[in-house]
């Protein structure tokens with residue numbers, strides 16, 4: 001049977017390489033922007049200031065208030081400040097939280113965003129936005145939130161701590177995995193998946209062993225770019241649904257939750273996705289059982305492999321099972337209550353994945 005697929009390329013510009021942050025003023029000018037508001041999280045105020053300094057008079061100000069899951073109050077404050085300072089765009093510097101804040105402003109106020117990512121989460125490559133109000137996170141897709149331009153400078157990732165480098169890298173690999181069996185998968189996406197996952201799997205052990213290894217940092221960020229592009233191009237399945245539910249309901253940390261769940265979600269889907277298994281095996285150095293290989297990789301990187309370690313109580317499992325089964329979505333293997341419960345129990349305990 002020949003190929004049959006739909007693939008829509010997203011209109012984005014990417015500049016990649018050590019030191020490319022110096023080209024940010026040029027990039028801003030090329031987009032026709034004159035005064036941009038720099039967004040970052042409080043922990044990265046210094047990096048935000050560094051970016052504002054690089055922009056000189058092109059920076060309208062720095063707002064260092066980005067937080068996980070974009071609380072709606074923070075989004076409103078950022079939008080009001082952008083208006084007050086007469087900013088004509090935003091530069092979001094940081095991980096998914098800072099970039100998510102830029103997207104929220106783009107959604108409500110139409111200001112163009114330039115992203116300068118410093119983790120491997122991949123939000124910069126997607127039209128997906130999220131906003132949290134009264135403890136409820138809403139997400140959606142809107143082409144208006146897609147950053148106009150992305151500056152990947154691996155030098156900015158040198159300060160990302162080893163633990164977060166490991167889990168953020170596993171978060172990126174999770175996008176790649178689910179791109180392989182997505183309902184909107186395509187040959188272009190599969191190429192990005194294999195190359196992106198391969199680069200991360202090769203680089204992460206060196207990144208964790210020596211955070212100052214710039215070559216390994218660049219290879220990891222290159223992989224994260226490809227995995228982010230996969231997330232932007234496809235619809236995610238069981239793994240992302242579970243992590244979204246765990247994060248939204250129990251407030252578990254984003255990248256760490258992805259790391260603990262991924263091997264088990266892969267083990268669940270493996271029997272129904274033989275082509276994905278073959279592609280992942282290639283990306284994982286020929287390992288015949290990708291679920292097991294991902295579990296071993298997380299262990300090698302020193303990441304927490306159990307949801308228990310992340311603070312989840314065992315009695316929360318049934319509630320998460322129910323929520324994961326409420327709205328139907330595409331997944332290679334049909335979802336069963338007993339199957340999802342067994343998956344979550346194994347992930348909670350941090351036991352090896354139950355690969356079939």
Ligand code: NAD
Nearest residue numbers: 041043069095096097118119121123126128156157159160
């Ligand atoms: P994050 O942005 O919350 O960053 C975690 C912490 O690491 C922050 O304190 C941050 O300041 C710090 N940090 C980031 N880069 C650093 C660096 N280079 N050096 C030192 N410290 C650094 O974490 P994240 O995992 O990147 O993003 C998670 C959030 O992004 C979640 O809310 C998630 O839902 C969202 N997300 C959205 C998408 C999307 O497509 N919309 C994709 C992935 C993640």
